[in-house]
Structures are given as C-alpha cells and as structure tokens.
Amino acid sequence: MIDRLVGLICALIGAGAIWHAQTLHVPFAADPVGPRMFPTITGGVLILGGFILMLRPGPVTMEFGTWPRALAVLVASLIYPLLLLPIGFIAATSLLCFVAALAFHARPLPAAASAVATAIVFFVLLDKVLDLPLPRGPLGI
C-alpha cells in the first residue's frame, strides 16, 4: 500500500518535472539539446519507476519508534533558525540542545546543563578558536 502511494507521488513529481521542463524558454540556441531534455528524461525515469512501484509494490514495514521524540527534535530544529539571529548562537543552541537532550531521555536538569555547556564549547571553538563568526545576539557575547 505504501509502495503504491510512493509510486504515485513519484510519478506525479516526474510528470511535474516534465511539464516544467517544457515551459522553459531558451533565448538563443546555444546547443542542440538545451536545458529541457535532461529534466524531461529524468522525469521520465521517475514516472517509469513510479509505475513499476505501483504495479509491483513490495512489503514496506514502516517502523516508527517513539516518533514524538523525533518530532520534538524536528520542531526545535525548525524554530532554531528563526531564533538564531535575534537571540544569538549560545542562547539558541542551548535551547535546541535542551529539547534534543530531553528527546534522548535526559532528565531536565542534566539536559539543561549539558545543553548550555555544548553551546558554549562550540561557540568558543568555532567563533574564538577557529575564527568563524557566529551570531552574537543582544548581549554581544
């Protein structure tokens, strides 16, 4: 069932790629092939692969562990870029690592301690030692 769905999505993406390729306008013909042919062939492979998968699906065992933990890490990862510039590397990274540490079964207090330590270590290592500027945030540290 999952394979059939994956096949369908792949075929749709392939069709989309071919459709997009045909809309490309080339101002002047530099080579006889142009930018369309390659995406068209690739889209074709994707459609073919999608159809094979739909016609001959295999058993896919979608194994999910405790997926809310992965979701927590994911949400933290999505918020992280938004916070990075406003609050600076150390604060943002501490938050990210705190959530991730909790997701990896840490108790709150050790999680917080290791998160802050990780953030500070990487800041010192990258920004101070290796001289790669990281966002400093309002406190300027």
Added chain:
Amino acid sequence: MDAFAALLTGFQVALTPLNLGVAFAGVALGTAIGALPGIGPINAVALLLPLCFALKLPPETALILLAGLYYGSGYGGRISSILLNIPGDPGLVMTTLDGYPLAKSGRGAAALAISGIGSFVGGTSAVILMTFLAVPLARLALSFGPADYVALMVLSFALLGTMSEGKAVKTWIAVALGLLLAMVGIDGGTGVERFTFGSLELLGGIDFTSLTIGLFAVAEILVLAEGMISGVVSRTGSGARLSFKEILYCVPAMLRATGLGFFLGVLPGTGASVASAMAYTAEKRISDKGTFGKGDMRGLAAPETADNAAQTGSMVPMLALGIPGSGTTAVMLGAFMMYSITPGPLLFTQRPEVAWGLIASMYIGNLMLLVLNLPLVGLFARLLLVPAWILYPGILALSYAGVYAVSNSAFELIITTGIGILAYGLRKVGIPLIPLMLAFVLARLLEDNFRRALSLSDGGYEILFSTPTSIVLWLLAIVAIGLPFIRKPALHPAVPAAESGKAGA
C-alpha cells in the same frame, strides 16, 4: 619509476606541519565519530565538510582532512560493533558476527587488536595498490569522450541498483530525485532558471553542504531520537591477549580480503558494505570449520580488512575517473567540485599536489591510525560510555553551526532541515539516500557530457552509442539494470563476479 617520484612530491605536501596536523585530526576524529553507534563514515565526512569551506582550507588540506575522517572511521566503526554488538553503518554488520562473541568471551581486547591490524593491512595495501593503479586508470580515461562518460555514469547508477538491499526500482527513483534536486537553479549552459519556483534563494541551486548535512546528519539524528539504540557495553575483558601466532593465523584471510575489498571498492557503485559482506562469506566458505559466528579471529579480520581496503579502493575511481565508488567518496567529489577542481584524468597532471598529497597522506594516516587504535583503543571505547543525550544533541548543534559558518544565512538552516525531513521520509519508505547523493553530485557532469556529446553530433542520439568503450559500458549497464528484475534476491548475483575479481587482484 614514475609513481615513486610523484609519491615523493606528494610526501612533501603531506609532511608540512599543517597537513600533518590536519591528517592527525582527521583520523583521530574519524575513529572517534566512527566509534559512535549509529554514526558512520558518511556522517563523519558530512559533519566536517562545512567547516572545511568556512575555514577556507586549501584544497589539498581539506581533502586530507576529509579522507582522514573517511578511512579513520573505518577503524573506529569496529569498536561499537565488537563491544556493543551495534554496527555503526551497514558495512560493519559482518564485524559483529564474530567480534561480539569474542568480546562476550572476555577477549574484547584481542578482538579490537586483530581488527585494528586487519584495518591497517587492508587500508595500507589498498593505498599501495592505489599508488600504482590510479595513474594508469586515469590514462585510460583520457581517451574517454563525452559519450563514454555518459555511459560510465549510467553504469555506476545501474551497479548501485544491483547492489542495493530492497527493490532496485527504488534506487532508480532515488537517482532521479537526486538529479532533479541538482537541477534546481540556473542552468549553466543557457542561463535559464530551472525548478526555482520564483524563489531568489534557490537561484544558486541547493547548496551541497546543506544537502549532505540534511541527508546524513539531521535525518540520522531524527531516526536515532525515535528509537534509541541501546546495548550493554561489553568490557574489553581480561581474556588472553592477542598472540603473534593468532596474527599469523589471520594473515591469509587478510590478504584475501584485501584483494576482494579493493576490487569491489574500485567498482563504481559498490562500497564497503558489499565488500565486507562478501569477504566474510568468502572466508567462511574457505576456512569455516564450525567456528565462524562463535568468535573466529579470521571471521573478524576478513570483513574489517575488506572494509578498509574497499574504502580506499573506492577513492581510486573518484580520483582517476571523477566517478565516485561510494556514497562517502561522492561527498568528497562534491568537495573537490566546490574547490573548482575536477577529479579525473587531468587531476594528476594539473593538480599533482592535490592528488599525490592526498595519496601520500593516506600512508601517514594509516600509520597514525595503527598507533591510535592499538594502544589507545580503550580511550575511544570510553566514548561509548558518553550518554546519548550529550552526544547526539551536540552533533545536531555542530551540524547547524557548520552550515551557518559556511553560508552565513539562517535561511540555509531551514533548507537543511527541510532536506532532513525529506530524507527521513525517504528512509521510512525504503528509498535509499546514497544513490540520491551520488546522483546529485554527478548530475552536472552527466548533463554537461550529455549535451556536449549531442552538440558534437548536432542532436543525433546515435553518438551516445558510437564508440567501442561506450557500447561496452552500455551493455554492462543493461545487464546490471536487468539482473535484479530477472533474479529475485538482488543481493547475491554479484558473488561469482567478486570471486573472479579476487583471483585477479
């Protein structure tokens, strides 16, 4: 001889303090990262890749570092396999078969020692083979025209399909997806925007570092967060130390495994995991008297040796042809390209300091690894005691810090996470990530050669099949594409081919 003189100039590059230091950092970090359960060579290389660019390391230095991480992780990977029974990546599954029983019986230290020696034998012999084979292979490729290259790349995709676990069709889907992702941005030939959806940020295409970090760091952490792998750390044990007799006993197994591993590594598309699996099976067939799987030294030495020989072997086609032999070398090829260096036939004449500096550094690196991994292995084994909740959040933070350092853009982090989500989904439905990576790296080369060939013939497709080389490569590709569809279990058909290769190597 030619190779000796070239190698000497290589040593002049590799022995500068910076490059020595970087090689040491690479192999030490590689062993450490390789030792972590769930994290393999490709993750190690992906993790440090953005830092190389952010630090603006010279190309040879960056590649010495990345290569050190790569073959260093081949040494480190065995630690968690032997002591924890958790293979860090698919290439190490075979190591657990005889390694873990040895550790359980109290001979963990001996198991680590023999596998370390095996890794050294495999790694070093493969570097020697590479020293003498890379240039002839590159010379052969000098005569390759654009059409031959197209055929060669299709063949390497096809081989990936044969070797992959699960359905071959999913490999092809992964390849197509990788090619599509690589097309995002401005087309080099005509300046037309493709797949940018009107977004300014996508004009420059998807950044290579974001893609690797997304595929091999973010997605990995998500998977790890979801189902914690856990195991009881088995002590290195107080059993008998490794005796000299036991080492000698394993030498034939190691030599066989070196040949097999190197050959399979050089073949495009087949990496260390296939090599170690075949070395184990072959060794079992040759010398098993009911002891394999219960802690036979040879059953441990063979896959470890093959694993490291294949890792180095897979660098040969990457350097000589510009076609990577494995996922990790695909990442390294991408690194070359970011330095505007094109690996391939001309690399050895145009940028000898890069090519030979890298090869020379691998002699030094393997020696360093032997020292790091025999007396100091306990230090690395202690890494297994660091709790997951410190380790993995740290890896996540380093990934994002690296992407930020190289791009200076928070938007790039969102793209990275997006790719991570995509990769997580693909893993769940069984679409492999390594072919996707390989296709992404090769896409530009493939399309350029495709278009070059067709402009030579003014649009006639017959040119793709016009040279003897290209015809042979296409035929091989067709066989490789057809195999998994004819014979159901796609994993085994390569065994006879591998054995004939062993005889030749």
